Amino acid sequence: MPYRSRDLVLPGPAGCILxxxxxxxxxxxxxKAEEQSHILVYMISCGMMVLVAALTDLHTGISATIRGNxxxxxxxxxxVMLALLLIFCDDHYNxxxxxxxxxxxxxxxxxxxxxxxxxxINFSAASFFGIGGYTAALLSxxxxxxxxxxxxxxxxxxxxGCVLLLPVLRTSGHYAALVTMAFALLFKVFLEVSxxxxxxxxxxxxxxxxxxxxxxxxxxFETLDVSFYVKYDLVCFILLCLVFSFVRRLxxxxxxxxxxxxRSDETASACFGIxxxxxxxVAFTTGNLLAGIAGALYAMMxxxxxxxxxxxxxxxxxxxxxxxxxxxxxxxxxxxxIFVVVVPEKFQVIQEYRYLIYSALVLFVIVFRPAGLLPRMxxxxxxxxx
Amino acid sequence: MTPLLxxxxxxxxxxxxxxxxxxxxxxxxxxxxxxVGPNGSGKTTFFNVVTGIYRPAGGKVVFAGEDVTxxxxxxxxxxxxxxxxxxxxxxxxxxxxxxxxxxNHKNLNTGFVHNVLRRKAFRADYEAxxxxxxxxxxxxxxxxxxxxxxxxxxxxxxxxxxxxVCRALIGSPRLLFLDxxxxxxxxxxxxRLMDEVLNMDMGGQPLTMVLIEHEMEVIRRVSxxxxxxxxxxxxxxxxxxxxxxxxxxxxxxxxxxx
Ligand SMILES: Nc1ncnc2c1ncn2[C@@H]1O[C@H](COP(=O)(O)OP(=O)(O)OP(=O)(O)O)[C@@H](O)[C@H]1O
Ligand SMILES: [Mg+2]
Numbered sequence: 001m002p003y004r005s006r007d008l009v010l011p012g013p014a015g016c017i018l019x020x021x022x023x024x025x026x027x028x029x030x031x032k033a034e035e036q037s038h039i040l041v042y043m044i045s046c047g048m049m050v051l052v053a054a055l056t057d058l059h060t061g062i063s064a065t066i067r068g069n070x071x072x073x074x075x076x077x078x079x080v081m082l083a084l085l086l087i088f089c090d091d092h093y094n095x096x097x098x099x100x101x102x103x104x105x106x107x108x109x110x111x112x113x114x115x116x117x118x119x120x121i122n123f124s125a126a127s128f129f130g131i132g133g134y135t136a137a138l139l140s141x142x143x144x145x146x147x148x149x150x151x152x153x154x155x156x157x158x159x160x161g162c163v164l165l166l167p168v169l170r171t172s173g174h175y176a177a178l179v180t181m182a183f184a185l186l187f188k189v190f191l192e193v194s195x196x197x198x199x200x201x202x203x204x205x206x207x208x209x210x211x212x213x214x215x216x217x218x219x220x221f222e223t224l225d226v227s228f229y230v231k232y233d234l235v236c237f238i239l240l241c242l243v244f245s246f247v248r249r250l251x252x253x254x255x256x257x258x259x260x261x262x263r264s265d266e267t268a269s270a271c272f273g274i275x276x277x278x279x280x281x282v283a284f285t286t287g288n289l290l291a292g293i294a295g296a297l298y299a300m301m302x303x304x305x306x307x308x309x310x311x312x313x314x315x316x317x318x319x320x321x322x323x324x325x326x327x328x329x330x331x332x333x334x335x336x337x338i339f340v341v342v343v344p345e346k347f348q349v350i351q352e353y354r355y356l357i358y359s360a361l362v363l364f365v366i367v368f369r370p371a372g373l374l375p376r377m378x379x380x381x382x383x384x385x386x
Numbered sequence: 387m388t389p390l391l392x393x394x395x396x397x398x399x400x401x402x403x404x405x406x407x408x409x410x411x412x413x414x415x416x417x418x419x420x421x422v423g424p425n426g427s428g429k430t431t432f433f434n435v436v437t438g439i440y441r442p443a444g445g446k447v448v449f450a451g452e453d454v455t456x457x458x459x460x461x462x463x464x465x466x467x468x469x470x471x472x473x474x475x476x477x478x479x480x481x482x483x484x485x486x487x488x489x490n491h492k493n494l495n496t497g498f499v500h501n502v503l504r505r506k507a508f509r510a511d512y513e514a515x516x517x518x519x520x521x522x523x524x525x526x527x528x529x530x531x532x533x534x535x536x537x538x539x540x541x542x543x544x545x546x547x548x549x550x551v552c553r554a555l556i557g558s559p560r561l562l563f564l565d566x567x568x569x570x571x572x573x574x575x576x577x578r579l580m581d582e583v584l585n586m587d588m589g590g591q592p593l594t595m596v597l598i599e600h601e602m603e604v605i606r607r608v609s610x611x612x613x614x615x616x617x618x619x620x621x622x623x624x625x626x627x628x629x630x631x632x633x634x635x636x637x638x639x640x641x642x643x644x
Contacts, residue, residue: 253501254494261488264477271437273463273492378481378537381512
């Protein structure tokens with residue numbers, strides 16, 4: 001029998017566990033590293049590993065193992081996350097980084113419903129993210145339970161999105177892109193001049209509180225200091241899991257199919273009775289809702305917000321995450337978000353040049369791998385075998 | 387008996403060009419009407435106007451006793467007209483199953499609760515759809531029924547046509563429009579495809595069909611009646627023999643082998 005490197009990956013749950021352990025080990029090493037040279041080494045080694053896996057067909061083995069044991073894999077990922085929280089439980093910086101990754105991923109998942117499923121372009125994701133955040137800020141001190149800021153932030157973003165519906169439905173292609181860009185720019189200017197929204201200084205946001213625990217305070221166990229970010233990260237993680245499974249189910253349903261049809265061919269869709277406007281509205285509103293929820297949580301985690309957090313560049317950032325990961329592939333969103341958020345944070349040298357590097361990377365992907373680093377897979381409504 | 391579809395003085399203009407010129411055409415329940423005519427004579431435009439892609443400049447379309455003139459494509463689909471396209475309009479990156487299910491959209495439950503929250507119920511629904519798609523495919527090509535989860539881009543031209551036909555048939559339309567199913571296929575393949583469509587069991591319901599086709603041999607074998615268009619006008623109609631014997635038709639087709 002010919003030697004195939006994909007056979008190196010154990011099939012079955014054991015393979016999943018091994019993969020998850022590798023992931024955990026690498027994440028811990030990477031997050032703990034502080035020397036720039038160490039970080040560089042970890043990044044290069046990770047890049048090399050991905051390259052080798054891609055070139056030697058190892059990745060087909062990995063994806064087969066993951067696909068064959070979806071349940072185990074999901075479970076392993078949850079354990080990896082909990083292990084990370086435990087290991088870094090007193091490390092504010094890395095915990096905040098993890099939380100940021102998760103709220104960004106939720107936003108990009110929303111963007112994926114819009115652009116990846118229904119093909120509705122949105123250059124103002126950061127604005128809807130911001131609407132969620134400002135909703136949380138305005139609710140501070142209102143006496144309402146802070147958790148309510150999440151659904152209300154989402155609802156505010158979704159409702160504001162309705163203003164854009166008409167132009168987005170009426171125009172297409174470049175014009176729709178321009179409309180959302182104009183909205184993103186106007187949004188920031190509006191915040192900067194508005195007294196009510198705190199102008200350029202922004203507003204402070206009350207911390208989340210749940211079941212009587214104040215999310216703004218650290219917890220002390222015996223000798224152990226547990227950062228308050230652990231609590232936020234747990235909420236972020238629950239939100240991410242819920243949103244992820246929601247988006248996956250949406251994609252793998254008749255709703256996702258109708259959105260796919262609208263994206264691929266409007267004329268044919270209309271001829272088969274698909275209501276194009278309806279599905280575009282559903283996609284656009286769902287995406288904005290998710291961005292709003294994520295924004296509200298982010299604002300509470302940050303404790304204050306200002307217009308600078310929701311600039312047009314951030315909208316582009318969300319879009320580039322989606323393009324990097326692969327349009328229409330929810331799984332691709334996760335590594336792409338990690339990459340885009342973590343690399344400039346850890347690797348300070350490139351901090352100033354990060355937009356330059358992103359643009360180069362996005363251009364590279366668009367030219368050489370137009371479907372993204374992890375392209376969309378054909379739809380399987382249930383598991384692999386169904 | 388009133389016809390299933392009846393168009394009266396249907397007119398369609400593109401700028402200065404009159405693609406349909408006061409066209410009167412009727413389709414009876416259960417018949418297979420062959421629609422022929424030289425290139426650019428308005429055959430596809432006729433389909434596009436009836437299915438609601440274009441709004442006619444004048445005239446009337448009555449389907450199953452209801453005036454459907456100027457209705458949206460979506461509403462007309464819901465009343466039971468399905469079609470294929472001259473240039474294939476399948477979604478290449480979707481699977482065979484997905485493409486076929488798009489044709490069944492009007493019968494699918496797209497409710498949020500059903501699709502996202504109640505996955506058990508959705509699964510039963512999905513499996514029923516899968517079985518129906520497989521049954522249709524099996525009638526056209528048993529091999530294809532095993533490939534429902536492949537993307538359409540992996541299929542050859544003939545299988546793509548079959549998928550298009552299945553997509554049009556899965557919603558159990560009352561009237562089926564086929565726009566040049568032979569395009570891109572050999573004579574033999576077209577013959578086989580048409581035989582397959584004709585032999586398809588539509589659950590006892592008679593299949594009413596309008597077929598645009600340049601391949602006169604296909605028209606001769608399949609159609610129960612023919613209509614000839616030229617410059618958006620109806621030159622003549624009748625059975626295959628009388629139509630091909632018509633001197634006007636011979637003139638319009640001068641050079642073509644009739
Ligand atoms: N969307 C459009 N805009 C402008 N002109 C059009 C449009 N669609 C069709 N036409 C014109 O209308 C006339 C009829 O075209 P149509 O496609 O209906 O012909 P056809 O009979 O289907 O021809 P073929 O056998 O080549 O498919 C042609 O002259 C064509 O150029
Ligand atoms: Mg045509």
